[in-house]
Amino acid sequence: MIAFFQEFGGQLLLKTWQHIYISAIALFLGVIVAIPLGVLLTRYKRIAGFTIGLASVLQTVPAMALLAMMIPLFGIGALPAIVALFIYSLLPILRNTYLGMENVDPTLRDAAKGMGMSNLQSIMRVELRMAAPVIMAGVRLSATYVIAWTALASYIGAGGLGDFIFNGLNLYRPDLILGGSIPVIILALIVDFLLGRLELLLTPRTKQEGN
Amino acid sequence: MTLLKMSHLNKIYGGTKAVDDFNMEIEKGEFICFIGTSGSGKTTTMRMINRMLHQTSGTIEINGEDIAKMDPVKLRRKIGYVIQNVGLMPHMTIRENIVLVPKLLKWPEEKRNEKAKEMIKMAELPEDYLDRYPAELSGGQQQRIGVVRALAADQDIILMDEPFGALDPITRESLQDLVKDLQERLGKTFIFVTHDMDEALTLATRIVIMSHGKQVQVDTPDNILRHPANEFVESLIGQDRLIQARPSITTVGQVATKAVSARESQTLKEALGEMHNKRVDTLLVTDDDGVLRGFVGIEQINQYYGTGKEIGDIMDKNIFYVKEDSVIRDTVERILKRGFKNVPVIDHDHHLVGIVTRATLVDMVYDALWGESDKPEKADQPDKAEAGDQA
Known part of the structure; x- marks a missing residue:
């Protein structure tokens, strides 16, 4: 193990950084697209079924195939990988945002509107706050997927910890396979933990401190 | 001046008319109850x-201004809104909930805090509740906050949609008191939807009874009890309430029983015979047309018997009577206050039409307490009761 770190330590850090970088950008894009889209769908329910269906279909495309399909469009490297992973991240966030918003007590929406909140005020001050735990559950799920699948992005030359895994597979080197997989697992666990804390922060308080 | 004017309002869903030509003018300070079955x-x-809903046709004016031309968001901030499920924001403290509209109106924080304190006092809750969350309050307390929240931005019109429907009877009553008090003290105009007739009768200055989108009757609670427009209104009021309400709205003519009377020109002998037959000690005296002139008691007859006088000569003309269309409630008071055993009832031309006795009152109270169903047979009862009373 010490020998492994001595030989690959520097490379491991670099690949981990690449891994974080690719998955973070993909997830970030997913969040900023899927949450507003999910909110929008609750206002235009007629297209909600279609849009969520479309996202589901995209989700069913095998990961390897989706990555390969990106090559003619964006070439090779980090960009096509980020686009593919972004597409994967959409569905859980989109669906949870939609469900979370839909499940906000209609009474609250009625009260907010009836007291004179604009549509945007109702969304920002009431509905998103109430839906936050459900939306965050979607974000956490997407984050785990994206971090795991970023390992595959190495296949189209995006780098990341997948490089270790693919090299290990090619060279029959179990230490390389483990050296790539274990950090991916640790990364996923850490991110999930951090997002869990964020979820707690965003969950609206409904009781006084200490009660 | 008319605060709210609704003209020819129609609302059509698909093919059905949910609201059919609704017209009404509401003055400032009125408490209007809309009542009807569901779907009315x-x-x-x-x-x-x-403007939570838009009419298919017709206009609504507030202070003469057509609300269709106003910004709906601004309009709603000027109208208080209380709903059945309370709708307090669970993630906001009571303070934040109360001053929600003032905050939307961008009042400075100091003014908002002052308002919150004023409002919690109005809701008759302790001030330290301001920092609690709605989940920490009981249902009744939450709706108290719901009510004062609708007043926090000095709204003139308060809309309430079955606000107390989900509360237990005791809590509901205390909230009704709160609302009634606020209306009387602050002069706000309330429009209150309910399906509870007791609630409407207690609170309203005017009641709008609706059925299938139409206004069936629009009147004061008293008039609706007194003159229900049709069977639907009667059934909505309910037999129990009609009976209970009777002491206040029944006229004397309706409960009066047949009086024992004699004519002025009759002799004392005849009068004594009549008294003996009917077993009474007093006769009401009328002229030949049936106009009430006075009364004669057994003492007078005893005193003048054999002097050849007629009843008309010896009767006491100083007689107290009531008109047949006066309300029984007032008559009861007179009977009790002046200590009369009975009061003759006359029509507009002073014709004697009957008599109200203490026994009649017993019947009334009996009906009110035990209902109409198990009352004793009336057919021959009144005469006896009355006779016994007069005797």
Whole structure:
């Protein structure tokens, strides 16, 4: 193990950084697209079924195939990988945002509107706050997927910890396979933990401190 | 001046008319109750006032201004809104909930805090509740906050959609008191949707009874009890309430029983015979046309018997009577206050039509307490009761 770190330590850090970088950008894009889209769908329910269906279909495309399909469009490297992973991240966030918003007590929406909140005020001050735990559950799920699948992005030359895994597979080197997989697992666990804390922060308080 | 004017409001869903040609003018300070069965259009009508719904046709004016031309968001901030499920924001403290509209109106924080304190006092809750969250309050307390929240921005019109429907009877009554008090003290105009007739009768200055989108009757609670427009209104009021309400709205003519009387020109002998037959000690005296002239008691007859006088000569002309269309409630008071055993009832031309005795009052109280169903047979009862009383 010490020998492994001595030989690959520097490379491991670099690949981990690449891994974080690719998955973070993909997830970030997913969040900023899927949450507003999910909110929008609750206002235009007629297209909600279609849009969520479309996202589901995209989700069913095998990961390897989706990555390969990106090559003619964006070439090779980090960009096509980020686009593919972004597409994967959409569905859980989109669906949870939609469900979370839909499940906000209609009474609250009625009260907010009836007291004179604009549509945007109702969304920002009431509905998103109430839906936050459900939306965050979607974000956490997407984050785990994206971090795991970023390992595959190495296949189209995006780098990341997948490089270790693919090299290990090619060279029959179990230490390389483990050296790539274990950090991916640790990364996923850490991110999930951090997002869990964020979820707690965003969950609206409904009781006084200490009660 | 008319605060709210609704003209020819229609609301059509698909093919059905939810609201059918609704017309009404509401003055400032009125407490209007919309009552009807579900699907009668009462809530639909109310929700058009703050543009939560849009009428298919017709206009609503507030202070002469057509609300269709106003910004709906600004309009709603000027109209208080209380709903059955309370709708307090669970993630906001009571303070934040109360001053929600003032905050939307961008009042400075100091003024908002002052308002919150004023309002919690109005809701008759302790001030330290301001920092609690709605989940920490009971249902009744939450709706108290719901009510004062609708007043926090000095709204003139308060819309309430079955606000107390989910509360237990005791809590509901205390909230009704709160609302009634606020209306009387602050002069706010309330439009209150309910399906509870007791609630409407207690609170309203005017009641709008609706059925299938139409206004069946629009009147004061008293007039609705007194003159229900049709069978639907009667059934909505309910037999129990009609009976209970009877002491206040029944006229004397309706309960009067047949009086024992004699004519002025009759002789004392005849009068004594009549008294003996009917077993009474007093006779009401009329002229030949049946106009009430006075009364004669057994003492007078005893005193003048054999002097050849007629009843008309010896009767006491100083007689107290009531008109047949006066309300029984007032008559009861007179009977009790002056200590009369009975009071003759006359029509507009002073014709004697009957008599109200203490026994009649017993019947009334009996009916009110035990209902009409198990009352003793009336057919021959009144005469006996009355006779016994007069004797």
